[in-house]
Amino acid sequence: MKKSLILSATMLTLLLGGCTTNSSSNQKESSSSPKSSTRTVKTSYFQNLSNSAKRNVKFTFKLNQDDTEDNTADPVYVVSATIKNSTNKNxxxxxxxxxxxxxxxxxxxxxxGTLTIKAGETKSINQLFQKMPEQGTLGEGYIEYLNSDNKLAYTKFTHNIASSNNLTEQKLITQNKDTTANSTNDDTDSSESSSSVENSSSSESSSTQSTTSSTALTESQARQVLKNWADSDNVDSFGGYSLDELETIKGENGNWSFVNDDGLSWGVSSTGKIHAPGDPMQ
Incomplete structure (x- = not known):
């Protein structure tokens, strides 16, 4: 009888000990499980991205002949686009x-309308361009967004495909120097024609704007000025971000702003002067 009682007590002790161990183990697993952290993903218009971020957005353009148009002399095409966002921004x-x-x-x-592509997402735009002539598919020309600072691809369609990868092809770069020059000349001719009927006051204003434009910094120049300033002042980071991670915004009168995801901004004036967060406004 005594042996039976001792055996029952031993088994009960082992059972309770096992439950305690499991409970302790579960508590450890629960306490050691990582806490999920959320970070707001910033949304930017494409033209405001840094050059390094733009390179992580890939464009593919596809050509399709459009038989609803008159193809008697030469084929007419439509162009659709596929955009892959490999950045960490929307x-x-x-x-x-x-x-x-x-x-x-x-x-x-x-x-x-506005197209939003989330970070890591790919979207397509059907028939982005219509009435594309056959001559325009052979490489003399390019596709841009907003202006020539945002070239997306040259119009060299190989097997009906042109992609942003062809922007580095030296042959296409050379081939399109005239296209860029012609575009500039058209703008100049238009400006000269317009100025011929303006009064002297408008001409002086135009001359002043031209002088300002010719002395304004490009984005890459402004970025280099900011980098040199950071190096000389031993600035390790821009509010915890690298220079390449900053969003670039072009302001008026040739000024540039470089903004991190927390909203802190470093300004570079057209004369190369730096305005850091916290600096007094002048």
Missing amino acids: IKFDQSKFICVLPSNKIISDKT
Whole structure:
């Protein structure tokens, strides 16, 4: 009888000990499990991204012949786009700001509305451009967003595909120097024609703007000025971010702003002066 009682007590002790161990183990697992942290993903328009971020947005353009158009003399095409966002930001596009620049003319997207592509996401725009002539598919021309600072691809369609990878092809770069020059000349001619009917006051204003424009810094120059300033002042980071991670915003009168994800901004004036967060306004 005594042996039976001792055996029962021993088994009960082992059982309770096992439950305690499991409970302790579960508590450890619960306490050691990582806490999930959330960080707000910033949304930017494409033109405001840094150059390094823009390189992580890949564009592919596909050509399709459009038989609803008159193809008697030469084929007429539509161009659709696929955009892959490999950045850590959500990116916005105004769909009406896509432009196909050809030697003889420009084709403007007739799409409307804002397209948002989340970080890591891929989206397509069907028939972004219409009435693309066959001559415009051979490499003399390029597709841009908003302006020539945002070239997306040259219009060299190989097997009906042109992608942003062709922007580094030296042959296409050389081939399109005239296209870029012609576009600039068209703007200059238009400006000269307009100025011929302006009064002297407007001419002086135009001259002043031209002088300002010629002395303004480019984005890459402003970025280098900011880098040199950071190096000379032993600035390790920009509020915890690297220079390449900052969003670039072009301001008025040739000024540039470089903004981190927390909203802190470093300004570079057209004369190369730096305005850091906390500096007094002048």
